[in-house]
Amino acid sequence: MIPGSTKKKLDSPVQYLKGVGPRRSELFEKLGVxxxxxxxxxxxxxxxxxxxxxxxxxxxxxxxxxxxxSILAKEVRRIRRGRQMLSMLITDGSGTIECMWFGRTYxxxxxxxxxxxxxxxxxxxxxxxxxxxxxxxxxxxxxxELPLGEGKVFPVYGATQGLHHKTIRRxxxxxxxxxxxxxxxxxxxxxxxSQNLPSLxxxxxxxxxxxxxxxxxxxxxxxxxxEFFFLELLLALxxxxxxSRRGISFEPSGDLVKQFHSTLSFELTGTQxxxxxxxxxxxxxxxxxxxLLQGDVGSGKTVVALFAMMRALENxxxxxxxxxxxxLAEQHARTIKRMMDGLGIKTVLLTGAVxxxxxxxxxxxxxxxxxxxxxxxHALIQESVIFGKLGLVVVDEQHRFGVHQRVQxxxxxxxxxxxxxxxxxIPRSLxxxxxxxxxxxxxxxxxxxxxxxxxxxxxxxKREQVYSFIREKVRKGDQVFAIFPLVEMSDKLSLKxxxxxxxxxxxxxxxxxxxxxxxxxxxxxxxxxxxxLFSAHELDILVSTTVVExxxxxxxxxxxxxxxxxxxxxxxxxxLRGRIGRGTRKGYxxxxxxxxxxxxxxxxxxxFCETTxxxxxxxxxxxxxxxxxxxxxxxxxxxxFKVADLIEDYPLLExxxxxxxxxxxxxxxxxxxxxxxxRSEIQKRHIEGLRLLRIG
Numbered sequence: 001m002i003p004g005s006t007k008k009k010l011d012s013p014v015q016y017l018k019g020v021g022p023r024r025s026e027l028f029e030k031l032g033v034x035x036x037x038x039x040x041x042x043x044x045x046x047x048x049x050x051x052x053x054x055x056x057x058x059x060x061x062x063x064x065x066x067x068x069x070s071i072l073a074k075e076v077r078r079i080r081r082g083r084q085m086l087s088m089l090i091t092d093g094s095g096t097i098e099c100m101w102f103g104r105t106y107x108x109x110x111x112x113x114x115x116x117x118x119x120x121x122x123x124x125x126x127x128x129x130x131x132x133x134x135x136x137x138x139x140x141x142x143x144x145e146l147p148l149g150e151g152k153v154f155p156v157y158g159a160t161q162g163l164h165h166k167t168i169r170r171x172x173x174x175x176x177x178x179x180x181x182x183x184x185x186x187x188x189x190x191x192x193x194s195q196n197l198p199s200l201x202x203x204x205x206x207x208x209x210x211x212x213x214x215x216x217x218x219x220x221x222x223x224x225x226x227e228f229f230f231l232e233l234l235l236a237l238x239x240x241x242x243x244s245r246r247g248i249s250f251e252p253s254g255d256l257v258k259q260f261h262s263t264l265s266f267e268l269t270g271t272q273x274x275x276x277x278x279x280x281x282x283x284x285x286x287x288x289x290x291x292l293l294q295g296d297v298g299s300g301k302t303v304v305a306l307f308a309m310m311r312a313l314e315n316x317x318x319x320x321x322x323x324x325x326x327x328l329a330e331q332h333a334r335t336i337k338r339m340m341d342g343l344g345i346k347t348v349l350l351t352g353a354v355x356x357x358x359x360x361x362x363x364x365x366x367x368x369x370x371x372x373x374x375x376x377x378h379a380l381i382q383e384s385v386i387f388g389k390l391g392l393v394v395v396d397e398q399h400r401f402g403v404h405q406r407v408q409x410x411x412x413x414x415x416x417x418x419x420x421x422x423x424x425x426i427p428r429s430l431x432x433x434x435x436x437x438x439x440x441x442x443x444x445x446x447x448x449x450x451x452x453x454x455x456x457x458x459x460x461x462k463r464e465q466v467y468s469f470i471r472e473k474v475r476k477g478d479q480v481f482a483i484f485p486l487v488e489m490s491d492k493l494s495l496k497x498x499x500x501x502x503x504x505x506x507x508x509x510x511x512x513x514x515x516x517x518x519x520x521x522x523x524x525x526x527x528x529x530x531x532x533l534f535s536a537h538e539l540d541i542l543v544s545t546t547v548v549e550x551x552x553x554x555x556x557x558x559x560x561x562x563x564x565x566x567x568x569x570x571x572x573x574x575x576l577r578g579r580i581g582r583g584t585r586k587g588y589x590x591x592x593x594x595x596x597x598x599x600x601x602x603x604x605x606x607x608f609c610e611t612t613x614x615x616x617x618x619x620x621x622x623x624x625x626x627x628x629x630x631x632x633x634x635x636x637x638x639x640x641f642k643v644a645d646l647i648e649d650y651p652l653l654e655x656x657x658x659x660x661x662x663x664x665x666x667x668x669x670x671x672x673x674x675x676x677x678x679r680s681e682i683q684k685r686h687i688e689g690l691r692l693l694r695i696g
Contacts, residue, residue, distance in 0.1 A: 009179040010037040018174045019167070027163040039175040040183065041642060042168075043207045043223075044155035047216060048118065048139070056095035059123040059131070066120050067131065068092060068139065071113050076105050090117065090131070097123070099131045111138060139165070153210050172208055180205060187226060188677045195659070197222045207643075221652065224644035228656035230685055233678065235657075236664040247288030247415045248317070248391055252280070256314035257307065259343055264303075271445040272300050276307045278441055282417070283311055283392075289417035295443030296614040297578025301421045302332075304443065305394050306339070308419055313345055313371040317391025317416075321375045322409055324397045326351045326524055327531060327547070332396070333375045340373055350376035350385070353524040381408040389413075395420040423575065423614075444615075453577060453587035455609045457565070457602075466590055467509055470541075470559060474513055478585055479534065479557040480541045483576055485567045487519045487545055496563045502543040513540040520547045546572065548579055555583030565591035566601035570621035573605075574614050619647075 014033055015025035028034070033042050054065040069092035077085050079102075086101040086108050099119060101107055111117065121133035139156055157168045183201050185192075192199070198206075203222040210216035268276070275293070282289040295301045309319045321336075323329040329351050337347040348362045366374055369388040374380065390413030395406055410418055420438070458466055470480055482505070484498040502517040516539045518530040527547070534542045535554050542548070542557075546568075560580045565573065573591075581587025591605055607620045646653065663675070670679040 010035065010040075010182045012036050014039055017171055017178070019171050024163060024167075024171075027160055030160050031158060031163070036175055036179050037183075039172055040179065040204055042157070042172065043642060045158045046156045047210075047213070048154040048156060049213045056090070056092050056097045058094075059097070059129065061123055061125050061129075064120065064122055064134075066118065067097075068116065068118050069097075070116050071111060072096065073113060074108060074111070076108050088117075090119070097129060097131050099133055101133065107136065111136075153213050153216055155208060176205055176208060186677070186681050187229070188674055190674055191229075191659075195225060195655075197225060200226075220643055223642070224649050224652055225656055227641050227644040228649070228653045229660050230682055232653075232657040232660035233664065233682055234685075236661045237682070239661075240664060240668060245288055245415050247286060248283075248315075248417060249286045250280075250283040250311050250315050250317075250391070250417070252311070252314075254314035256343060256345075257310045260306065260310045260339065263339060263342060268303070269300065269443075269445045271443050272304055275304045275441050275443055279304070279308050279419070280311060282439060283308065288415045289419070290438050291419050292438045292440045293419055293421045293443070294440060295421075295423065296446065297423050297575065298582060299423075299443040299446055301423065301443060302335075302396075304441075305396075305419060305421060306336070308392060308417075309373065309394070312392035312417070313373070315391065316369075316371055316389070318366070318370075318372045318374060318387055318389050318413075319392045319394065320380055320387065320390060320409060320412070321373070321394040321396060322380050322405075323375070323377060325547070326353055326377055327527055328396065329375055329377050330528060331531075331553070336373060336375060345371055345373060347373040347375065350374060350379050351524075352377065352379050354379070378405065381405055381412070385412065387412045390416050392416055393418045397422060423578065451581045451584065451586045453581045453589055453612055455577065455589040455591065455612075457591045457593060457605050457609060460592065463592070466561065466592075469588075470561070471510070471513075473559055473588075474510075474540045477556060478559055479537065479539070479554060480559040480561065481548060481557060481576075481579060482541060482543045483548070483560065483562045484543065484545060485564050487521055495567070498543050498545055501563075505541060505543060510541060514538065515541045515543060517543045518547060519545045546576065548576070553582055554579070556585065557582070558585035559588045559590070561590045561592065563592050564594060565605055566593050570604055570608055570617050573608055574617050577612070 012035060013025065014020055014028050014035060015022055017036060017039065020028065028039075031042065033039055048068065052066055053068050056067055056069065059065060059067070067090070069090040072089040072091055074086065074088040077087060079085050083103065084105045085103075086105045088099045088101075088111075090097055090099050099121075116139045118137045118139050119131065119133040120135040121131055123129055123131050155169065157165055157172075159165045159168060180201055183204060185200050187197065187200070191197070198218060200222070203219040206215045206219035207223065210219065279289070279291065279293075282291060293301050293304060305321075309321075312319050321329075321332060323332055329349065333347065333349040340347045346365065348365050350359070350362050350366075354362060362374075363385065365372060367386050367388050372388075374387070379385070393406075393409050393413070393416050395409070395418070406418070406420065410416060474480060482501070484496055484501060486493065486495050486497040488499045489497045498517060498519055502515065506515045516530050516533060518527055518534075520527075522530070530539075530542065533539045534557075537556055557580050560577060562568065562573065562576060568576070577587075577589045580589065591609075593602070593605065604620065608617060611617060644652070663678070664670070667675050670676075670682075
């Protein structure tokens with residue numbers, strides 16, 4: 001029996017629930033479940049709606065369908081040309097069918113006789129009816145629960161070894177009976193009424209035990225809306241906090257912008273011109289500018305940022321540009337210094353590699369008021385670093401930094417303007433959660449003259465053909481990136497590594513060419529020298545890890561070979577591919593993959609080959625890999641939603657966002673009696689996020 005009042009029951013350790021005890025409570029801990037309330041909010045991973053499951057005896061030929069059945073027998077067969085096929089005999093109580101997988105024999109090790117599988121695929125008739133699954137998932141249910149009853153919605157929970165699905169379901173039923181009444185409502189009555197939402201208690205109960213799919217959907221909408229609403233309310237609070245502060249109103253007071261524009265050897269694209277105009281409007285405002293400058297690889301974000309820098313500099317302020325790596329910071333410094341020298345503006349570089357007297361000299365320059373461009377890495381946010389008159393902060397490759405680091409740099413000045421840049425395209429739904437409190441400026445047009453990049457997935461047996469192609473291209477002056485997932489050989493991972501293959505390329509594969517190695521473990525000086533040689537075309541092939549993912553600009557680099565491409569995310573692959581085709585030569589991106597790569601990995605890579613549009617790629621990546629985690633200090637994903645889905649529930653996200661911002665507009669302090677519950681809830685949920693309201 002759970003001790004204490006109904007409220008205390010919710011905070012009680014899970015072990016006090018009937019049927020749990022000390023041993024099972026340890027297993028629940030593995031699932032992230034510690035208290036009775038955690039049990040109530042441990043929702044099913046998915047549901048099986050009997051209406052969406054086809055019985056084996058009712059299968060039609062050629063239609064994509066879902067079946068659920070247990071494995072009676074399985075075997076791996078060798079077929080023609082050395083290929084292998086996995087065959088499983090599946091029954092669902094109504095009938096039996098043979099299921100066939102070609103080239104995916106690793107599934108033989110994943111599943112055992114007696115396992116219940118959910119299979120999505122098509123039936124075809126060849127020497128009898130057979131089923132060819134495209135998706136498969138093991139269900140933790142017993143064979144006596146098959147076939148699923150008509151109209152039944154069956155919850156499927158995430159389980160762990162030693163904690164069976166049926167046991168989890170029984171324990172959750174006990175928690176609902178014993179403690180559901182203790183759940184306090186989280187949304188005020190006026191929101192429930194205006195948004196036509198059911199109560200929290202009803203929603204939690206129906207997420208676990210719906211009578212039908214309609215009840216489950218209503219429960220999901222209620223809980224997903226709540227997750228979105230409180231996140232968007234936090235973002236609205238951040239936006240309000242920023243807008244209420246007094247910032248710098250930059251005036252078009254000099255000729256520096258015109259002088260800079262006249263030095264450019266190219267015309268701005270239409271989207272760049274519109275972006276600059278909009279940014280100048282923000283900079284002229286009396287509130288601190290806080291924008292996200294988002295653009296695909298090669299869209300010209302740096303030039304737009306330079307126009308913003310010129311406006312701050314001509315007003316007598318300092319500018320800080322923070323990059324995630326020393327290599328990228330140094331590349332920015334070289335490029336920008338050339339421009340600034342001609343305009344009479346001083347540029348300094350501060351990274352971890354700048355030490356001793358050189359560092360002291362840079363710090364002295366920074367401490368003096370007056371126009372100055374400071375470029376650096378995390379070294380810029382060290383306590384000893386003082387700016388004389390910081391007016392604009394630019395953060396490059398924002399996804400590499402956390403909120404705290406951005407806050408620390410901004411706090412080096414007095415409410416300076418802030419621009420964060422990312423070349424990682426962000427789907428609209430994700431941008432509304434990641435940067436929902438920022439003003440977003442998008443560059444969606446590439447400069448003219450960029451060559452098309454052809455991307456291909458290549459099997460191991462065509463490796464020699466790829467090498468012949470590379471030899472032909474390099475003899476014509478092209479340069480090559482060869483990307484590997486590891487620096488050195490690993491005992492745990494059977495993957496090719498950069499160090500070993502660098503030697504192999506030099507001595508066996510491409511002995512006639514200039515081959516060099518670069519990776520993150522090398523000293524700063526060695527990395528810089530490798531990049532310099534490659535940029536100066538004193539190297540033909542650069543063997544590397546993902547250290548070259550961002551900021552490396554080598555116009556003659558036209559070929560990128562990526563080993564074990566299935567190990568990389570789509571956004572990372574897109575960044576890597578963005579290193580080639582930046583000059584006049586056509587680009588080629590070649591993806592070598594492991595033959596045993598999972599089906600989902602191949603779907604990702606095929607989607608990557610179909611387009612070079614970063615926003616389409618980002619949407620696919622989000623759909624296939626999920627958004628990850630964000631809130632508070634992490635800026636690589638989003639909050640870990642229990643129920644909400646950024647892809648499926650995007651209309652609900654828009655609705656919640658509109659409502660949250662309207663709520664705060666009408667009650668800026670959430671001080672009205674009807675909003676007291678909102679104020680209390682957001683303090684409980686996002687205490688760390690609220691502490692960071694100053695910059696968002």
